[in-house]
Amino acid sequence: MKHPMIGTLVKGDEQPELAIRQLAAQGFESFSLMYWGRVSGDLASIASAVRQAAVETGTIVSSLAVYGNPLSGDEVGAATQAGIAALLEHAHGFGCSLVSCFAGRVPGTSVPASIEPWKAVFGPLAERAGARGLRLAFENCRMGDTWKTGKWNIAINPDAWQLMFGTLPSEVLGLEWEPCHQVEALADPLAQLKSWLPRIIHVHGKDARINRDLLAAQGLYGSTRWHQSCLPGNGDTDWCKLFRVLGSGGYTGTVDVEGWNDADWVGERELEGQLRALAYLKECRAASGPR
Numbered sequence: 001m002k003h004p005m006i007g008t009l010v011k012g013d014e015q016p017e018l019a020i021r022q023l024a025a026q027g028f029e030s031f032s033l034m035y036w037g038r039v040s041g042d043l044a045s046i047a048s049a050v051r052q053a054a055v056e057t058g059t060i061v062s063s064l065a066v067y068g069n070p071l072s073g074d075e076v077g078a079a080t081q082a083g084i085a086a087l088l089e090h091a092h093g094f095g096c097s098l099v100s101c102f103a104g105r106v107p108g109t110s111v112p113a114s115i116e117p118w119k120a121v122f123g124p125l126a127e128r129a130g131a132r133g134l135r136l137a138f139e140n141c142r143m144g145d146t147w148k149t150g151k152w153n154i155a156i157n158p159d160a161w162q163l164m165f166g167t168l169p170s171e172v173l174g175l176e177w178e179p180c181h182q183v184e185a186l187a188d189p190l191a192q193l194k195s196w197l198p199r200i201i202h203v204h205g206k207d208a209r210i211n212r213d214l215l216a217a218q219g220l221y222g223s224t225r226w227h228q229s230c231l232p233g234n235g236d237t238d239w240c241k242l243f244r245v246l247g248s249g250g251y252t253g254t255v256d257v258e259g260w261n262d263a264d265w266v267g268e269r270e271l272e273g274q275l276r277a278l279a280y281l282k283e284c285r286a287a288s289g290p291r
Contacts, residue, residue, distance in 0.1 A: 207235025
């Protein structure tokens with residue numbers, strides 16, 4: 001049973017090759033380069049520098065990502081669409097075969113109402129990815145959206161995934177999944193992982209915890225937030241069991257820590273928090289069986 005490499009996210013517009021060298025020395029094994037809204041810089045040059053850094057450190061570039069709403073219909077959405085296409089164009093230069101993003105949403109509409117616009121955008125992108133031997137993964141962060149309305153992302157829950165992959169069944173398309181969003185939705189992340197593993201291409205190392213006393217006292221819609229995003233090891237998910245599901249299910253991707261989300265480990269404490277998460281994930285990986 002082979003278990004995933006464990007890495008972290010790095011910002012593509014902040015000298016990622018330097019970050020890779022520094023973080024590889026701390027024990028991270030893989031790196032997901034991410035942009036927000038639009039992709040910037042000379043991707044050919046960035047790809048060359050990043051690939052060299054990965055080779056020299058014995059690590060890999062697991063994915064390239066740009067997060068924005070490619071269906072927004074405005075200049076920002078057009079930039080996100082162009083960014084996805086650009087990452088597909090340059091992925092091989094990074095030594096990478098996966099691009100990830102939000103599925104997008106027509107602002108103010110329901111999930112079903114956004115399906116045809118989504119298909120119109122991602123049908124051609126899926127064909128482009130397939131022709132290059134690449135895959136596309138949709139991050140399932142809700143960004144405050146619901147089934148009925150929102151402004152970011154339709155890939156928010158199993159009902160939406162069924163609709164998406166039923167409409168566009170390309171095997172090139174899949175999910176970028178993490179237990180955080182399931183915990184926050186009061187879903188069982190391990191049960192969902194078992195069910196959806198064939199469609200899961202990439203896993204983010206992010207968790208969440210629920211204040212059960214507060215939830216019991218005020219319910220879902222009180223003034224105080226009853227759940228908190230956090231790093232692995234600080235949340236409600238049993239990552240040892242999660243690694244066993246990944247390993248037994250033949251998952252071939254990586255688990256990359258998504259930082260900048262744990263209120264207890266921010267600013268100058270960010271790296272310390274990520275290193276604690278890395279150590280915890282490696283312990284869970286080791287406990288789940290031989291690599």
